[in-house]
Structure formats: C-alpha cells, structure tokens
Amino acid sequence: MTTRPGLSPGRIVYAGFATAHHSGGVHVMTQHVRLLREGGHEAWLWLPDQDDRTDWIPDDVPMLFGATTTIGAEDLLVLPETPTVQGRDPAPGARKVIFNQNHFYTFAAGTPGKDFPGWSPAPAVWVVSEESRDVLAAALPGLPVSHVPNPVDGELFAPSASDQLRVCWFPKKRPREASLLKRLLAGDPRLSGVDLVELVQAPRAEVAATLASTAVFVALGHTESFGLPVAEALAAGCLVVGYDGGGGHELFEAPGAWRIPDQRPLLLRDRVAALMQELNTLTPVRAANRRWVLDRYPFARTGAALEEAVAAARERPGAATVAVHPVAWLDTLGPHFTAFA
Structure with a gap:
C-alpha cells in the first residue's frame, strides 16, 4: 500500500464493531480505510476493545481501541447508522458523518425527532446505493447525503473452470x-x-x-x-x-x-x-x-466518490472533543432488531 503523506488535514476515524465472523458492513469500512490511506489520508478503524481484534480484518487496516477516543478539530468521525439515538451525540462539537449502510436501520434505536439525530453540529450522511440516497434525501432533507457506491472485488470473486452443478x-x-x-x-x-x-x-x-x-x-x-x-x-x-x-x-x-x-x-x-x-x-x-x-462497481469509482464525500464533509464545522464509541448504545436496539420473518 502506498500513501502520500500530508494530503489530509486530519484523521478520518471509522467507528466499527468487530464480529467473530465476517461482517459485510465492517468489511466495507475496512475497504474505505484502505482506499483513503492509498489516497494519502490518515484513516483508522476504531473498535471499542483491543480484545475485539478479529483475524478476518486484514493486518494492513490500522486500528484504534477504546470506549472513548480523542477527535481533533480537523478530524472526521464516521459512525454507523446503528445505533443512532436521538439526542445522544457521541462526539459533541466534532465533525461527523453517519455512514448509513442500510436505510431500513436508520431509526432502529427509537423514534426520531424532527431534528434527527439532534447532534451538534449536524452530521453528513453517506450511503451505498442509489435507493438509499433517494430514501434518505427524502426522509432527512436537512442533512446532506452523498452516494459512495460499494466496490466489488473482481480478483477475489471470479469464476473457476469447474463445471460443478x-x-x-x-x-x-x-x-x-x-x-x-x-x-x-x-x-x-x-x-x-x-x-x-x-x-x-x-x-x-x-x-x-x-x-x-x-x-x-x-x-x-x-x-x-x-x-x-x-x-x-x-x-x-x-x-x-x-x-x-x-x-x-x-x-x-x-x-x-x-x-x-x-x-x-x-x-x-x-x-x-x-x-x-x-x-x-x-x-x-x-x-x-x-x-x-x-x-x-470498480474500486476506482468508490475511491473517487469517497474523496468527494470527504471533501464535502470537511467543509462542515468541527471542534476537538472526546468521542464515545457507539457500542455504548447497542442495548437500545434490542436483541432481535435484525431478525426477519
């Protein structure tokens, strides 16, 4: 991996959750971290505990650990859409983005207020599909929504010569x-x-x-x-x-x-x-x-969209603060929020 030091004015910190088995949502975060670092940004994945380190996350994805972490005035904190709790700002004053990888989970932590999520300053929103972009632009008209399409790894996912039925x-x-x-x-x-x-x-x-x-x-x-x-x-x-x-x-x-x-x-x-x-x-x-x-869905398209989304997010206000990892609010989701019929 090559980087161009000095391009980024601050860090980009993705708050994620480690899981024993592969998680598509966290995997996409790791892809973002790697793409951003290749573009010269100082990007990190933030997990709540050192023991959460899992062997399916590549070794070249740098990590931060802890229930809290310091976010600088030039930094950008990227948070998952769940659990986003109305009025509970995980990083008051900081420049924030909600990386919404499933618009159906947007309000999973409870009834939203009119100023959802009620954070200061208000976050930007990143989404992974055209449908999510359109849905959230309509549902959250006060928040800027950027489409960062998922990349598809054509080297890993490729057909074999097998004629297996x-x-x-x-x-x-x-x-x-x-x-x-x-x-x-x-x-x-x-x-x-x-x-x-x-x-x-x-x-x-x-x-x-x-x-x-x-x-x-x-x-x-x-x-x-x-x-x-x-x-x-x-x-x-x-x-x-x-x-x-x-x-x-x-x-x-x-x-x-x-x-x-x-x-x-x-x-x-x-x-x-x-x-x-x-x-x-x-x-x-x-x-x-x-x-x-x-x-x-090439990596180049994701990387270009990510650069545009980061640049737009950096234009929003931000101040130094201590951020609380969103794991603190996981209990608001209940044990069955991803259970389906």
Missing part, C-alpha cells in the same frame, strides 16, 4: 423461508444431482471459492440497502434469482438476474430448475454478468 444461498436474512426452499429444491426431480449449498458463517475466502463454481445464486435478501452478496455472485459469473430486498433493485438490472416476487418459494424453485436445465446455453450470460457488475 451447484446452487447456493445465504439463509441468514430469511432462515425460515430458507429451510423451506432447501426442502423444495432437494425434492425436485429436475434438480437431481445438483449440489445445494447453504453458506452459513463462512469465511470470505470460502464464500468466494463456493461462488466460483456455482451456477445459480439464490438471493434471499430482506430489507437491503444494496445486497453485496448478489454483486459478488455476479462477479463470480453466477446467474442470480431471488429477492432484491428493496435497495438491491439496481443489481437486478444485470443481464442474468431474475427478480422474484417476495416470499414466493415455488417461483424461486421453478426459476432455479429452469435455469439449471438451460445452463449449457447460458455461458455467455454468466460472462456478461461479471462484466456488467465490474464495469459498474
């Missing part, structure tokens, strides 16, 4: 429907001999290896702002069938992606079976999926 999906967002779907797929004679794989808490490298030899990826997203697994499946040359989750509708513009009406597992099964039967004729479509997603 495989269908895979993540059951996490719809566990009950996923169990029903698995039974439907396994019992369909049209799918005899097809490998059916559920990806459960799999390391990122394992996910990439599985997708590389997968023919059809079933999208079981729910209340998504983007749906990174769908984008990565496209990059791996998979055909995609399923639910766009709302914010992921832009990904279903890919040439080999089929949107299914919500909660219709029989329609999912039938589309998967039809595609597997036509697989020999769909090789060009799978290749077109990869080109389509990598053309639209």
